[in-house]
Amino acid sequence: MLWHAISPSRAYVKAPHDVVRHSKLSSDAKILIVYVQGLPESRTGEALSDHAKKLGIKGRAYQKAKGQLKDAGYVHEWRRQVGGGLWVTDQLFSNAPLTDEEARRLRDAKAQVEPGDRYPVDGRATTRSVGGYQPTVEEREKNSPHPPSEEPAAETAEPVAAPGPEVVEAERVLLSLRHANPQLHLGVREARGLSEMAADWLRRGVQAAELRKVLVTGLPADGVRSAFGFVRHRLVRKLPEPLEPAPPVSPVRPPVPCAGDGPEHVFRPRADETLCRPCAQQAAEEAHYIKWPLYAPDPDGEFQEPVRWRERFKEVLGEDAAHVARGTLSGARRPCAVRGGAGGRLRRRRARAAAGRRRTD
Structure with missing residues (x-):
């Protein structure tokens, strides 16, 4: 679209x-807010329905x-009974959303104001407050008919401590609720008032x-x-349980002398x-070599190569063949280094065959 203003x-x-971009307010509700906001002080006593009829x-x-307007917090009503048994409805209209x-x-503050102070008849200027918020900063326009209000001089006060990181993060989460759901639209002052609870x-x-999900779900x-x-x-109501305290850290042990061999030294x-x-580690290696001496290193510091069972089996077969050739193979042969397995069965068969030949002879 083309824009010109x-x-x-x-x-x-x-x-x-x-107000203009409120998604929950119709055009009639927005017109009422703007219309009532611009009324002079003398016409604020009329009912909202009378202004709507106009x-x-x-x-x-x-x-x-x-x-x-009531759901959004711009209009509040209270019914009360006056003399004679009549019921009266008090209306409070604000151009900013208010909680109950x-x-x-x-309402209580305005009810305590005397009629002479509320409706001046001597022409003295008064300041009309709408929604409980006094203007502090206004746009300084060139052709503004009224001079901008000046902020009161700051009084000397003690410096306020800066909020902690949890409070700042909590306020940011509260202000972001409006993006998740327009019904949870909080002002800056409202979010700041709840930031300590959210922290x-x-x-x-x-x-x-997780905090944002709990609040919008x-x-x-x-x-x-x-x-x-x-x-x-x-x-x-949904505040979680406090965190359990961390377990105490075990104290640091003092150094003690080592019971191992070698030069005296200490460790923690x-x-x-x-x-x-x-x-x-050295003691574990020594225990391992005692259990498996075949893999223990030789005095020169090198590991002995274990004898392969296939090579040993061939060596035994060669020795048996030499005994057979010399005719010296008998049942009382010297023990072999290879035990069990296929080599043991072969030697038993050959021993039985030699014993059978001796009986035949």
């Missing part, structure tokens, strides 16, 4: 983007717009993604009336061992 220099009302919003359209507790405090989750080992079927109250309720044991690692 000229900012008005007078007779205008500032509408925040949170805009052509009546009947079902008005009830729908009013319900959306904030709206109740604002307790992070200190107990909960990741930021399983919302009420009829919607969330107050994002601030709903998030605070979940942070308190891990348990109750009496040999250092090199001496323990």
Whole structure:
């Protein structure tokens, strides 16, 4: 689309983007917010339905717009009984969403104001507060009919300690809830007020993604009336158990003398061992060579090559053939180095054959 806009220099009302782009408010509800926000102080005593009639919003359209404003926190109502048994409905309208507790405090504060102070008749200028927030910074336009409000002089105060990393991370998670679900739209002040409670989750080992999932999952079927109250309720009711303390670290053992051979030396044991690692490895090798002497190294430091059984078998067959040729093979032959296996069976057969020949002779 093509876009062309000229900012008005007078007779205008500032509408925040949170209202204009609100996905849960219809056009009638947004027009009511802008219209009521620009009313003079003398017309604030009229009911919201009277202002809606002047805009052509009546009947079902008005009830729908009013319900959306109540759900979003822009309109709050209380019924009370006055003298004569009559019931009166008090309405509080705000251009910024308020929780039920904030709206109740604002109503009580306005109820304590005397009529002469609330409706001045002597022409003295007053400041109208909408939503409980006083303007501190305004846009300095060139043709603005009213001078911008100046911030009060900062009083000398003690420096405030910077929030910890868990608090900063928790506030970032709370402000990101609006992207997961528009019903959980929190302002900066609301998120900052809940950041300490959410930081307790992070200190107990909960990741930021897990905290966000807990807060946006399983919302009420009829919607969330107050994002601030709903998030605070979940942070308190679903708070996980604290982390168990880490096991104590075993103390460092003092060095002890090694019981192995060689020069005297010390080492730091891990348990109750009496040999250092090199001496323990050498002792294990010596025990292995005692059990398997065939693989023990020779005095020159080299391992002896084990005799292959095939080569030994051929050697035994050669010795038997030499005895047969000389006629000296008998049953009482010298023991062979090869025991069992195919060689043993062959020698037994030959011994039985030689014994049979001697009996025949």
